[in-house]
Amino acid sequence: MQRIGVFVCHCGSNIAATVDVKKVAEMARLEPGVVFADDYQYMCSEAGQAKIGAAIKEYNLTGLVVCSCSPRMHEATFRKCAERYGLNPYMVEIANIREHCSWIHKDMEEATQKAVILARAAIAKVNLNAPLQAGESRVTKRALVIGGGIAGIQTALDIADAGYEVDIVEKTPSIGGRMSQLDKTFPTLDCSACILTPKMVDAAGHEKIKIYTYSEVEKVSGFVGDFTVDIRKKARSVDEAKCTGCGVCQEKCPSKKTPSEFNRGLNNRSAIYTPFAQAIPNVPVIDREACIKFKTGKCGVCEKVCQAGAINYAQEDEIITEKYGAIVVATGFDTIKLDKYDEYAYSQSKDVITSLELERIMNAAGPTKGHLERLSDGKAPKEIVFVQCVGSRCSDERGKPYCSKICCMYTAKHAMLIRDKYPDVNVTVFYIDVRTPGKNFDEFYRRAVEEYGVNYIKGQVGKVAPQPDGSLLVQGSDLIDNKQIKIKADMVVLATAIEPNQGVRNIATMLTASIDTNNFLTEAHPKLRPVESPTAGVFLSGVCQGPKDIPETVSQAGAAAVKVIGLLAKDKLTTNPCTAQADELLCNGCSNCAKVCPYGAITYETRQVNDHGIREDRRIAVVNKALCQGCGACTVTCPSGAMDLQGFSNRQLIAEVDAICR
Amino acid sequence: MSVNQEFRPKIVAFCCNWCSYAGADLAGSSRLSYPADVKIIRVPCSCRVNPMFILRAFEKGADGVILCGCHPGDCHYSTGNYYARRRMTLLFSMLDFMGVENGRTRVEWVSAAEGVKFSTVMNDFVEKIRSLGENVRLGDLRCKK
């Protein structure tokens, strides 16, 4: 049986004016377990807290009920107070007789009666409280960033600059990501590579940053502050330590028929290759599926020409196991496949291209050396049509329901650049809406229309039909003039929807981070915790969380870095003691609790239990206290009541219900 | 329907700590009144509320039970209220199926900023319970002794 002290606060006149505080104390004294009850002007004051302290000592109290303002206001205060006087802080319950009573009721008798009942409920609960200890867990002061695009690079740089070790794991042979494929960036039109490359170099040269390219995360275990990650470093077939990056091997390689991933398949690359000239590391990889040596055993040209002797055909995948305190997901995006959009003739004509392909065409290092030309015949186009929202804002299952966010701006950029460089080319843009919120964005778009004379038509394109003469007949509607439009175009550019990178689902599963229906990672709170995943210690950076442009990505990357730094700065993490716990004698091991846990805090282990003399191996749910946030979803899913929540246990809540209803 | 003004119903309101309880606090600090018949139980999340708690309240003499949580999509724990929504929908449907007046149970989404809504909802709910009268279909007779 508890020895409970009840303390009724007047809160000046805030409570006392409408609640008879003496009466509340008097009634509380009659409740089971209560050995002391008193009222005071301001319980939260130093003097009020001293009164509580004195009562704890004098009456040997084991639990406290404070009838006062909202627990959201002073629960922490009274918990600290209890702790100061030698009581477990979780032996305190608050009866909210201010916000939920005195402030909303006018009739004194009625308000007093309600206050008595609220106190009764709190007393009933405290009778069942048990001392709880906040646990501690250690923090490994190293972060992992998955993805080496601009988001990942920025996050890594910010974390490293704060003095913490960071590893970047990048799937492709080089860091740089999508941004490295872009030609110019909006709204300033500066060269993408010019602003990205220095960052890549910084990251590569940073003493706190280690970069694993051509590598993938294979396994993640552990929890916030203490993750263990297996990284598969794929066999590069080139010794990174020896390679000087001279590039001779790529020139001499006889296998040159593999579509270049970097150039979106618009031209070919060799079997041994670096994706692009500024690649970091500047060390090629051998694409074993394309390499003649690997396919037939004959060739070995690269090995012969490599003066550094860096070629190593026998190299094998390597598994690196490393510990991290925090993990940032920055896996970025890709454009959707267009096979369901036959009406745009993407697969039928080489001159129907995606915007990302146009970036490569416009780029001086691209397949056309930066000349705007048709890929079919190399002729300069005179009439270009841009189609917006290809697969974005789509109501059927062919595309995506969301707005890809960046297309309006990059199309304005493309249109402007083309009109600037080739004033004789006619540019028409079909759009549903033009969305340009952002600093200097709308100004940018208006320049395209007003200064560069880009022809914007509100309406959708119904069909692109390749003509025998090699032109493309674009049929669309103009919703403003309400007419059908036909344009004989030389080139059609599709603003293709973006979607999260394919691998993200697998990564999310490994991290137990949740994913929405569009495969974007879910944030812990859409407004208030946008860079944290619901899984503690996992953070989100860049487009993996939702469509963003570069400035937004970089700011989010910085925000994620700050969250990581905040975590790594701690030596130990204090865990919330109000967590779920499974009773091993009642647990069925059915796995339903794990299914509703938003934090992946529940795992199962087979354990021998002694159930009243019967010893058997059982599958039992285990709650990771460091991950559990105490929502209680699992407790209701559990039919046997094996899963319970400390601090809000089934019996405590039932006791409150009973006290209120009696 | 005639409303017995003398009848003071017992009403249990489960409020999630992050939105609805804060919404109730805001109603309080804004001095937005609602009948004293409503007594609030704080839970971490609407998903913590077990159907057994609701039946228990009726068993012990409650006349109405209301569950308040964050708006869908705004759950502090991101998904809790989605589960609560399914559970409560099915539970309420079963109670309705068994002939318990469906006005006695309710779910409302109230954010921390919606003090006005909290007060309006509670006023409305109490009014509804008053019109339904005492809960006779789900109580345990032993508690009336």
Added chain:
Amino acid sequence: MKKIAISNLPKLYAAIAKAQSLILPVKTAGKTNFSLWTEACDVDLQTLKTVKSAKDAFFPQSETLYHCHRDGKNITITPEDLQSESFVVFGIKGCDVRGIAVLDKVFLAEPVDSFYAARRCHGTIVSLACGAPEESCFCKVFGIDCAEPEGDVVTWLTEDYLYWKPVTEKGEKLTALVADLLEDSDDAAVTAQKEAIGKIVEKLPYAALSLEGWNGEALNEKFNSPLWETLYKPCLACGTCTFVCPTCQCYDIKDYNTGNGVQRYRCWDSCMYSDFTMMAHGNNRTSQLQRFRQRFMHKLVYFPANNDGMYSCVGCGRCVDKCPSHLNIVKVIKAFGKEGK
């Protein structure tokens, strides 16, 4: 011998109910059980076996023992009143009447169960002969004559009449109460029915069930038999057999929290339940095999050993009809019988 026309039975019920409460087989939602007579109830004398036995009338499935009421720091305890008014249980079959005799052995022995004793004292038993015994009946094995059951009043139901024969003083009193409705009669119809019943009973499939070897002496041999290992396997550990049984007498005592106090009540318990006789240290029977064995050992070995050979099975066959897994006492007895041969 008295008789009353079937068409007048409602009058008989009303007349009894006017003076004291009347409990009899009533059909509710398709099933017939003993229940309090009301004007609107659907009395069903045609169904041979009520789902539950008539045991409830004297030993209800749950009954309050006392109330504790808390008022501030004061607690008042109010014991539940004992049965103080007379009542009639009408239409009990021979097996169930014997069931009550079994309960008497338990509850009327020292220390006397005052709640039960009060009910026995105030209850009048009007039994009814079984016009058409069914295949699961084996009361004959326990020496029960379903054609002429025990009771304070014995009745027989034919197509037109209910024949009424008071046997005890209580029976005479009740007969006097309803004398206006009864007319005198000879025994012819009853004798004919008894003869017909006797012939049917001979043909019952379990009529020749042998209880040889089931007694106190056989305790160790039966208890340690390997047969239980197979027999218990299909048992679901539900309490159906126990709760439909006229003789099962185990109960649990529990408290109900009424908010302002506690209501202490007792309710039937089942030895088939895993938490039966659960104590602080755990359970003294940890496997279903043990629990299953307990039920039959109790009925056929322990009980007769302690009660001059009286079995605590009356052959009503309810468990035979109702077991979800088609297990039953007959199969158990037969399994051991085969083993013996």
Added chain:
Amino acid sequence: MQEVKNRALALLKDGTVKRVLGWRIGENTYDPEPAFFESEEDMQTFVYNNFCAANLSKYMIEASKLEGKTLVCLKPCDSYSFNQLLSEHRVDREKTYIIGVGCKGKLSIENVKRAGVKGILSVNDTDPLQVETLYGNTEVSYKAAMLDRCHVCKGKEHVVYDELIGESEDTSTADRFAQVQMIEAMSPAEKFAFFQKELSKCIRCNACRNVCPACSCRKCVFDSDKFDSAQKANVDSFEEKMFHIIRAFHVAGRCTDCGECSRVCPQGIPLHLFNRKFIKDINTLYGEYQAGADAEARGPLTSFTADDAEPSVVAEGGTK
């Protein structure tokens, strides 16, 4: 059916399985009991007839703890229950050899009696049933003697098995949800009266719970003190409601609608109505879902969509 018996015996003899879980012949055709067989001799009493209604899947929980493989005979509807148990890690597929046995609708002796037949001495299991009784011989049509659940059978496909033996026949003639809809159409007072009447018969024998393959908790919440809900008897009408609502809720989304609860209820309470109401609501509100159809599927109460119906849908009549 001899074929099932022969095959089971062969698998037992060649050591593929250590034991057979099937039915043992009873005192009569109509009372076979679930049983484990471990020897050829024992197998002599094996039977599979049209009265073998019991769902054996739940016995596999205990059998999965034993050494070696257990052969289990599962009817089409039982296979759903097995799959559901599998998805909840309660049975071990590796230790199970499933013979999917054919089903032409199972018979219930209760239904024969319900047709007015008394004193049954013997009965066969063909159409029509030839019944010999103490009071003369009679016939009952197969359909009339069939379990209520078989009239609304959800299909004769086994969802999990190692081999199939025997033919099945579609017995479904009625709408599974007709009864539920009938109650939904009642006024609140009528609904209340209906359930009050039915549940007043409940004797808390727990047969429904103990036979239910979804109610597979090691210790039921109504037997533990976790919720202060441990009750044993029908003390007040509330408790039966509490028990049956919560039981149905706990199996909601997990109940395969095998109908065992109603089959075993000694008081004939149509307990399946609670489960079917939930199934119907789930189908209406969250999309068609058949528990046990896919052992990998996520149940409707452990999943959600952002635009699920609000609970107010009940008051609006959206669950009718």
